[in-house]
Amino acid sequence: MKHQLHNLIISRRSIRLFKQKKIPLGIIKKAVNAGRLAPSAANLQFLEYLAVNKPQLCEKIFSFTRWAGYLYPRRMPPEGKKPVAYIFILINKAKTKQPDSRDIGASAENIILSLLSQGIGACWIASLDKEALIKILKIPKNYQIDSIIACGYPAENPKLETGSKKIKYWLDAKGRLHVPKRPLKNILYLNKMK
Ligand SMILES: Cc1cc2nc3c(=O)[nH]c(=O)nc-3n(C[C@H](O)[C@H](O)[C@H](O)COP(=O)(O)O)c2cc1C
Incomplete structure (x- = not known):
């Protein structure tokens, strides 16, 4: 069991090409549950999560993301290989004045590893048009988008x-x-x- 976890951790790579197969909601919920249980400085737990799996919304979100900067635009997921779901990592500003980025890192990695353990590939994305995303997803003023996790069954290795x-x-x-x-x-x- 310990060995399996280690192998999962070291085998994780960011996935940027995805199969167009729906992810059961239970998988996303399980991953976010792993995210919320991550270590948190002073246990402030200022993070909240928005999961998006509606195809029209996913299409819009994609247009506000930037992929594989060193290869741009060669590793932009093409049509038919785009993510099928996104998990937004949100900071609830009412819960803290100074969000500790270490909380975010721990939570995001928990989510990514949980997804991987359930057969889902992911890419953590911070290169975003946050203003545009706030508008289309109707994110209230007291929330800040930190980053998103793009998800799908992997179509690359x-x-x-x-x-x-x-x-x-x-x-x-x-x-x-x-x-x-x-x-x-x-x-x-x-x-x-x-
Ligand atoms: C905080 C953070 C932000 C990232 N933002 C992006 C991004 O906007 N677009 C992207 O394609 N990859 C992004 N990545 C993925 C990195 O490019 C990737 O982790 C790195 O190249 C190492 O590859 P690996 O994840 O397979 O180990 C991000 C990773 C981290 C930790």
């Missing part, structure tokens, strides 16, 4: 690269995404740093 010195992900000739990560030996220090 990005490859982890650890040997590369690059940080920019790239596409190979077959259109497969390669995602470089800095090797453990370069970033983990033991006891003293020098």
